[in-house]
Amino acid sequence: MTRLSIFLLLAVIASALVLVHSQYETRRLFMALESARKEAKRLDVDRDRLQVERRAQATPLRVEQIARQQLQMRAASPAITQYVSIKDAATAGKEARP
Numbered sequence: 381m382t383r384l385s386i387f388l389l390l391a392v393i394a395s396a397l398v399l400v401h402s403q404y405e406t407r408r409l410f411m412a413l414e415s416a417r418k419e420a421k422r423l424d425v426d427r428d429r430l431q432v433e434r435r436a437q438a439t440p441l442r443v444e445q446i447a448r449q450q451l452q453m454r455a456a457s458p459a460i461t462q463y464v465s466i467k468d469a470a471t472a473g474k475e476a477r478p
Contacts, residue, residue: 436442447453454460
C-alpha cells in the first residue's frame, strides 16, 4: 500500500508541475500574441500614413512645381518643338551606321 501511495503522490506532483508549466506557456504565448497584434496595428497605421504622404507628393501641381524648380523643365510650346519626319529619321539611321 505504501508503494502505491508514493507512486500516486509522485503522479499528482508530476501532473501539477505539467499543469503549472502549461499555464506559464499559455501566458507567455498570449503576451507574445498581444505584442504581435500591437505591432501589426502600428504597422497598419504607418502604412496608411505613408500612403497619404505618397498621394500628397504625387499631385500634378507638386510634380509640375518640382519639374520647374529642381529640373528646370518648362512646358512645351510650338516655338521650341522640333518635328521629325519619317524620311528624316530613315536618313539619320543610315548615316549613323558604319
